[in-house]
Amino acid sequence: MKMMKLVYPMAFVLALTLATTGCRNHKPYGVTPIPNGPGGQVGDIGSGGTMGGNLPGGGQQASLSGFDNYNEDRAALANYTIHFAFDSAAIREKEQANLQAVASALSSDPSTKLTIEGNCDERGTEEYNRALGERRALAARQALAKMGIDPARVRTISYGKDKPVDAGHDESAWSQNRRDDFVLLHPKTGA
Amino acid sequence: MKNCLRICLSLLFAIFAVALCRGQNDQNEIVINRPVSELGNTKPVPVSIEGFSSEVTDILKFDLYVQGFTFVAPDAAQYQISGTSAGDVVGRVVDRFAKRNILSRSYNGATLRRQAHAFADDVVQAITGKKGIAQTRIAFKVQGASGNGEIYVADFDGHNAQAVTHDGTIVSAPSWVPGRSALYYNSYKLGNPDIFYHNLNTGERHVVAHYSGSNISPAASPDGSRVAMIMSRSGSPNVWVANPDGSGLRKLTSTSEDSSPCWSPDGEWICFATKIRERRVLAKVPAGGGDVQVIHTTGAPNPTEPDWSPDGKWIAFTLQAGEFDICVMPADGSAPPTILVRGEDPSWSPNSRTLIYARRTGGHYVLSLLDVYTKQVKDIRQISGSDSEPAWAK
Numbered sequence: 001m002k003m004m005k006l007v008y009p010m011a012f013v014l015a016l017t018l019a020t021t022g023c024r025n026h027k028p029y030g031v032t033p034i035p036n037g038p039g040g041q042v043g044d045i046g047s048g049g050t051m052g053g054n055l056p057g058g059g060q061q062a063s064l065s066g067f068d069n070y071n072e073d074r075a076a077l078a079n080y081t082i083h084f085a086f087d088s089a090a091i092r093e094k095e096q097a098n099l100q101a102v103a104s105a106l107s108s109d110p111s112t113k114l115t116i117e118g119n120c121d122e123r124g125t126e127e128y129n130r131a132l133g134e135r136r137a138l139a140a141r142q143a144l145a146k147m148g149i150d151p152a153r154v155r156t157i158s159y160g161k162d163k164p165v166d167a168g169h170d171e172s173a174w175s176q177n178r179r180d181d182f183v184l185l186h187p188k189t190g191a
Numbered sequence: 192m193k194n195c196l197r198i199c200l201s202l203l204f205a206i207f208a209v210a211l212c213r214g215q216n217d218q219n220e221i222v223i224n225r226p227v228s229e230l231g232n233t234k235p236v237p238v239s240i241e242g243f244s245s246e247v248t249d250i251l252k253f254d255l256y257v258q259g260f261t262f263v264a265p266d267a268a269q270y271q272i273s274g275t276s277a278g279d280v281v282g283r284v285v286d287r288f289a290k291r292n293i294l295s296r297s298y299n300g301a302t303l304r305r306q307a308h309a310f311a312d313d314v315v316q317a318i319t320g321k322k323g324i325a326q327t328r329i330a331f332k333v334q335g336a337s338g339n340g341e342i343y344v345a346d347f348d349g350h351n352a353q354a355v356t357h358d359g360t361i362v363s364a365p366s367w368v369p370g371r372s373a374l375y376y377n378s379y380k381l382g383n384p385d386i387f388y389h390n391l392n393t394g395e396r397h398v399v400a401h402y403s404g405s406n407i408s409p410a411a412s413p414d415g416s417r418v419a420m421i422m423s424r425s426g427s428p429n430v431w432v433a434n435p436d437g438s439g440l441r442k443l444t445s446t447s448e449d450s451s452p453c454w455s456p457d458g459e460w461i462c463f464a465t466k467i468r469e470r471r472v473l474a475k476v477p478a479g480g481g482d483v484q485v486i487h488t489t490g491a492p493n494p495t496e497p498d499w500s501p502d503g504k505w506i507a508f509t510l511q512a513g514e515f516d517i518c519v520m521p522a523d524g525s526a527p528p529t530i531l532v533r534g535e536d537p538s539w540s541p542n543s544r545t546l547i548y549a550r551r552t553g554g555h556y557v558l559s560l561l562d563v564y565t566k567q568v569k570d571i572r573q574i575s576g577s578d579s580e581p582a583w584a585k
Contacts (some may be wrong), residue, residue, distance in 0.1 A: 032296060064402060126364075130284065156405075
């Protein structure tokens, strides 16, 4: 019986030791094989140049197809760029003269069309600015429509803040970058 | 007497072994649901790391730091991470408080980097009960001084980056199709901001939307069956949805200044930034069409670029107020947003804990990771130029 008194604590300690290490001894190191290749999610990226199929809608994507056979004349209307207030697509009164000049150019040659390029300063997030630049271009198209220019002759494109004319980071740069540029389109000869 | 001793020993051993092993399994099943008050306010979990090469140690520290861990001496650590990386990574984790081994594993194949990421994920799983992010992927845009750029994919830490496009034009807004190796993005390749679908396995791509005006900001639905985007063909930028091939187009909103759509993880809602009653707000619209509802971002004016967490609980967004801040709020609007760090365009990790976002420095963007609970931040490896518009693969 004396021996039993010693055995119990001994057994306890022994059991505890075995139990704490026992889990590991029961389950030896698991081995995880790692497959080759990047992240297991993206395999070989193809050439990145393969364009499959036709445009959806049988190529009749709104009115864009009507602008295919034109040459850009960036110089013709370069002096009539209009500018905007911060975070605004509202056309200011002082820009009316430039818009009128653009409308006159289009009216004088019915074969021409127009691209309005909307741009922003850098003080906005990228996708917000991409939408803001489009709103600026659309505002000018609407103003030209009021001056009698058929909106079907006008396409809009926003560059967001990707095409600043002044790379500076102050108000004098920003005020130049918040703008609509007007690009006259002449039909390609023979088209 | 001998028999008695043997029985006693066996019995005791069995009881302790079962009890302790069960305790270990319970540990693995803990799921932590954190309240809003812990956003940006949580103490990191102290761990020690010993025995690995400096390369593997650096990888483990990076992976764990952006998931809410901090590094201390072994005698101050709650969890002791140790092992070797001679040849292959072999690692274990000891819970120093509970005095037990909670992970013990070895890795082989691929590279030490991949093995280290796999071990980091097992460490996170063992300690938090949540799936880690160390083996996930991201997409982003890389832009040069000309304004032109390319879409890239990389590991979540920026390593193993690969260009997806080689078009030399303006690109933006990559969006992963969940569960697939495919992206939507915006490219000016055809002379107009159009939306492309790009299969990363085959390299094949097709145009989803090439309409007059803007076709931008694509967002794949959680089941991949639809894509939301901003299009201006009807006269103002609005939220539209279409099938992946561009068919089935439907205009969902007629608000006036929409941008940056994202999906709720159940596919029921599309959240976006817009202007309602002269105030910039976040709003949501049923993906099948219906009334637009404002999501109130009290205290955070000019919200934009929302991203709904995969677990459905949170919406992260950018606050534009002179500077740009990353904010997180409960998706149900039950609490106001918490402003976390300077930055923009957040995208959630698959486990809804870490955000990847872009921050401005020296006239360009770099990509960073943010653990929303501890507010621990780390830049990922950058590609030259400006790296922005990150999207986390889910």
